[in-house]
Amino acid sequence: MDLPPSLDSVATTLASAPEAAPYVLARPQRRTSPLVFASPHSGRCYPASFIAAARLDPMALRRSEDAFVEELFDAATDFGAPLLAASFPRVFCDVNREPWELDPGMFDGPLPHWVNSSSPRVGAGLGTIARLVANGEPVYRHKLKFAEAEDRIRRFWQPYHAALAALIAETRAEFGYCLLVDCHSMPSYPGQASNTPDFVLGDAHGTACSPRVTRAVEESLGGMGYRVRRNDPYAGGYVTRHYGRPRDAVHALQVEVARPLYMDEARLERLPGMATLRRDLGRMIARVATADWSFLR
Secondary structure, three states, X not given: OOOOOOOOXXXXXXXXXXXXXXXXXXOOOOOOOOEEEXXXXXXXXXXXXXXXXXOOOHHHHHOOOOOOHHHHOHHHHHHOOOEEEEOOOOOOOOOOOOOOEOOHHHEOOOOOOOOEOOOHHHHOOOOOOOOEOOOOOEOEXXXXXXXXXXXXXXXXXXXXXHXXXXXXXXXXXXXOOEEEEXXXXXXXXXXXXXXXXXXXXXXXXXXXXXXXXXXXXXXHHHHOOOOEXXXXXXOOOHHHHHHOEHHHOEEEEEEEEEHXXXXXXXXXXXXXXXXXXXHHHHHHHHHHHHOOOHHHO
């Protein structure tokens, strides 16, 4: 019978491949916090074969990155928590999607029947293998073979999620519960600067995370003068909804940071404000990492 490849049957490193390893894991010297931080979209290692197949120039491809987000949250290890960051870009393979959300129009032949080709993400051109970049431009010159998508999912998506699942299990075993903070950035929208928030916290409308966790992050950031909104327009993607299982003592909160706070979006360069934002995020991390969350067990 035609079945999807097992997530457990694949290798979890790219040691034999010329590309970078699929993720970077920074661990604290001593584990003291039940938090796990993850940055799924800040990777910027672009395989040469992907660049050759794309119809867009590298800068246009890079604008889909959550650039520098892993740097914004690097204080996690100072407060006893690990930080996992994908090294590959989201436009190449998006780990904040199901493993097999694929657009049949992108491929030169039929897809296996078990592929999810009807999700809203696929319809928007933003499946596991993106058809479009953020501004709606098509990524590829030609149609892909399914084997190419399968290779990316096996060698990039699966190792990242294997590492994340292992960190969550390890944290739960040590502390009795886990708080996953999934870190992202959000673009600015011309003409709406006065109304847009600095942060959007996504807890899948209260289903993926204890309201007390969301409130603690909200109060910490709001107390520093930032404009914080919940679940609008980002309520949490696959990672938040898949791993956030409060009944199993795993809580997941997606944090979206407004890019104008720290980077030039056109040039993809750090702004002087990045130092202030990193400091303030360090203060937020310290508050959450040192709070008593034992009631979540």
